[in-house]
Amino acid sequence: MELLKQRIREEGHVLGDKVLKVDSFLNHQIDPVLMMEIGDEFARRFAEAGVTKILTIESSGIAAALTTALKLNVKMVFARKKKSALMNEEAYVTKVHSFTKNETNEVTVLKKFLGAGEKVLIIDDFLANGEAAAGLAYLVEQAGSEVVGIGIVIEKAFQDGGRRLREKGFKVESLARIAAFSDGKVQFVEESVKA
Numbered sequence: 001m002e003l004l005k006q007r008i009r010e011e012g013h014v015l016g017d018k019v020l021k022v023d024s025f026l027n028h029q030i031d032p033v034l035m036m037e038i039g040d041e042f043a044r045r046f047a048e049a050g051v052t053k054i055l056t057i058e059s060s061g062i063a064a065a066l067t068t069a070l071k072l073n074v075k076m077v078f079a080r081k082k083k084s085a086l087m088n089e090e091a092y093v094t095k096v097h098s099f100t101k102n103e104t105n106e107v108t109v110l111k112k113f114l115g116a117g118e119k120v121l122i123i124d125d126f127l128a129n130g131e132a133a134a135g136l137a138y139l140v141e142q143a144g145s146e147v148v149g150i151g152i153v154i155e156k157a158f159q160d161g162g163r164r165l166r167e168k169g170f171k172v173e174s175l176a177r178i179a180a181f182s183d184g185k186v187q188f189v190e191e192s193v194k195a
């Protein structure tokens with residue numbers, strides 16, 4: 001998605017050799033116009049998938065998941081990383097380890113919001129090692145529903161997550177795929193293929 005890549009080029013900051021900071025439009029401040037475009041793009045890419053529900057994880061996946069849900073006219077649910085004191089109802093739970101943040105969260109969705117027989121599209125902001133997406137897919141499996149796709153805003157293709165999820169048979173669509181960070185600059189997958 002060219003518009004997204006342009007914003008990454010203009011506003012992204014590369015930290016070390018693995019992390020991209022995009023907090024001016026995705027991870028802290030959110031650009032609603034860009035998010036609507038992202039929702040349109042995901043809806044276009046998964047138009048034939050028969051999606052009945054969108055699932056994401058708090059917090060940075062929520063904006064893109066919401067605009068996609070709006071476009072596909074389905075409900076969106078976000079998994080919680082901390083069990084709320086009010087969540088005393090039955091829930092699906094799994095553990096998700098983040099290598100980037102070096103923390104493990106117990107990720108929860110109330111059963112009443114993820115029933116059986118749904119066709120679920122998972123949306124997230126970043127794909128690195130694929131732990132979050134795999135955890136969400138496991139929650140969908142526990143619910144007796146089907147993952148019909150995984151939509152990622154920014155995939156770091158030099159990490160293992162995309163390969164692992166695709167090998168498991170998931171249809172993964174990423175709007176920007178990063179091949180590498182070199183000299184503080186972002187190299188996208190298509191660019192490195194052309195070079």
Ligand code: G4P
Pocket residue numbers: 018019020021022027057058059060061097098099100101125126127128129130131132133156161
């Ligand atoms: P994985 O799910 O693919 O295995 O990724 P990983 O555990 O490594 O990443 C976990 C968290 O780190 C996620 O945020 C993810 O969005 C974020 N993350 C990973 N790589 C990058 C990066 O290059 N740049 C930025 N800005 N974030 C990255 P989270 O824990 O879910 O936090 P939140 O921001 O959604 O609350």
